[in-house]
Amino acid sequence: MKILFVAQNFQMGGIQKALINTLKEVSLYKHYEIDVFTFAEGVLMKDIPPNVNVYTGNLLLQLIATPFAEVKKRKNVWHIMLRIFCMIVVRLIGSNNLYAILLKTHSNNRLYDIAISYFNDVPHSYFNQGTNLFVDKFVKANRKFAWIHTDPLKANFNYDVCVITYKNYDRLFCVSEACKQNLMHFLPQYKNKIQVIYNFFPIEEIKELAWQYTAFEKGTMDLLSIGRIENATKRFELILHLCKLLKEASISNFRWRILGNGPDLLQNKRLAFELGVDDVVEFIGVCHNPYPFIRQSDVLILTSAYEGYPMVVGEALILETPVITTSFAAAREQISDGQNGLITSGNVEDLYPVIASVIENADSLQTMKKFIEENQYTNQKAQEQLVWEFDAK
Structure with missing residues (x-):
């Protein structure tokens, strides 16, 4: 054929x-x-x-x-x-x-x-x-x-x-x-x-690449977001406002890494500085092998206004990393809310308490990781x- x-x-x-x-x-x-x-x-x-x-x-x-x-x-x-x-x-x-x-x-x-x-x-x-x-x-x-x-x-x-x-x-x-x-x-x-x-997903290849290098020195709570830095759909600027709210609540024991490039990268870097969150946000840029970052992170966070069936969510689950995501159309086809991740609406007011909760209660993430381990992702x-x-x- x-x-x-x-x-x-x-x-x-x-x-x-x-x-x-x-x-x-x-x-x-x-x-x-x-x-x-x-x-x-x-x-x-x-x-x-x-x-x-x-x-x-x-x-x-x-x-x-x-x-x-x-x-x-x-x-x-x-x-x-x-x-x-x-x-x-x-x-x-x-x-x-x-x-x-x-x-x-x-x-x-x-x-x-x-x-x-x-x-x-x-x-x-x-x-x-x-x-x-x-x-x-x-x-x-x-x-x-x-x-x-x-x-x-x-x-x-x-x-x-x-x-x-x-x-x-x-x-x-x-x-x-x-x-x-x-x-x-x-x-x-x-x-x-x-x-x-x-x-x-090339499952075995992803798992192998995830151990290719050490992405960062592990902190108390490592958050990760990945994608094209384009605010209209991916809404990475929300991360910076969320970090400001977390710091105002005296929650600063975290590091939020952002992987990717795009037209709004420079604008978001400036906004991070203006909001005073550049000490907890790190813009990594383009990364041809992001899997060590995913493997080492405590949670992957998706802030998109909409998605089809995002690759990065599947990749996170393959590497047993829980996901917090906005409620895009197919979110429930990838995430079982409360089991392998959490689904919330796309506004800052709803995202903030969910993220603050997992930072302050790491045990909930461990429970999710155990569920993912027992329910392996397949093609x-x-x-x-x-x-x-x-x-x-």
């Missing part, structure tokens, strides 16, 4: 990591021949299994599918000018038209059994687009699948665009049951196409879902 996955890039990110894990899983099945077409490369390219064939876009496609901050880091004036030119063009003719021009040159006559658009288009974005268009218009395949990694209602998907986009797809895969229900509510005419495939459900859909005739 010939399968094509189409990706925007392999930069560090949740969807990219989910794709790597999916490729590792499907590459184990001998009857699958797997191709990947990625518009642009990235640091995670090295993690693609060796038996997967990888094709990359031309220079212009690579430049528009790479975050501008990454392009600037290369200090190639010609590439920066080309990227700016593309930004001007897309404002004149629209994202769809620019992508259509570029993607047409990458089409070929190969017939696939399955073609998969693995990245959902980002609403209101100029450049985080294109995989749906490419699979729909420029790939020959017996069946076409689209993967949707977020809550379409919370992420403000455009109804009219989605109706057109998914018309020619045979399956729309959501990463959680909650997202499936929301997508069925959002696109009821496509409800028979909508199914769930949970994210995969069994995701494996059953994938094989059922991929091998269906």
Whole structure:
């Protein structure tokens, strides 16, 4: 069976990591021949299994599918000018038209059994687009699948665009049951196409990497948050306000580490200084192996406004680290409230007492760790879902 996955890039990110894990899983099945077409490369390219064939876009496609901050880091004036030119063009003719021009040159006559658009288009974005268009218009395949990694209602998907986009797809895969229900509510005419495939995790690899180095010297209470530092959805600025409240309550026997990079990193560093919490908050930046941090931390804390099926929660549970999370749509599909973690609303007023309580009562975290140890995380459900859909005739 010939399968094509189409990706925007392999930069560090949740969807990219989910794709790597999916490729590792499907590459184990001998009857699958797997191709990947990625518009642009990235640091995670090295993690693609060796038996997967990888094709990359031309220079212009690579430049528009790479975050501008990454392009600037290369200090190639010609590439920066080309990227700016593309930004001007897309404002004149629209994202769809620019992508259509570029993607047409990458089409070929190969017939696939399955073609998969693995990245959902980002609403209101100029450049985080294109995989749906490419699979729909420029790939020959017996069946076409689209993967949707977020809550379409919370992420403000455009109804009219989605109706057109998914018309020619045979399956729309959501990463959680909650997202499936929301997508069925959002696109009821496509409800028979909508199914769930949970994210995969390389469990043994994660456990091995978690012991690769010592991340930090253990303190009284070590808190951890991981993700793209982008406040609109991930809301990392809440952490700084929570730390201020904790310190005002004379709770300072903790260290809150934040892993990741993004457009709001500098702003959040400044806010930490202004609020006087830079002594308890540590911005680590990009970390290609975050697992030792997860393993050593007492609790992982997720402050997101919304999520699909966050990879970092599964990774924490694999490493037996309890999770405190906001009540995103699929939270209860990963967290059993009070057993392997705690679920709270997304506002500071509700997050604060929960976090203060676990800092002052470490025994509750030990009880959760014991539950996680006795209920090991597995990929069994995701494996059953994938094989059922991929091998269906």
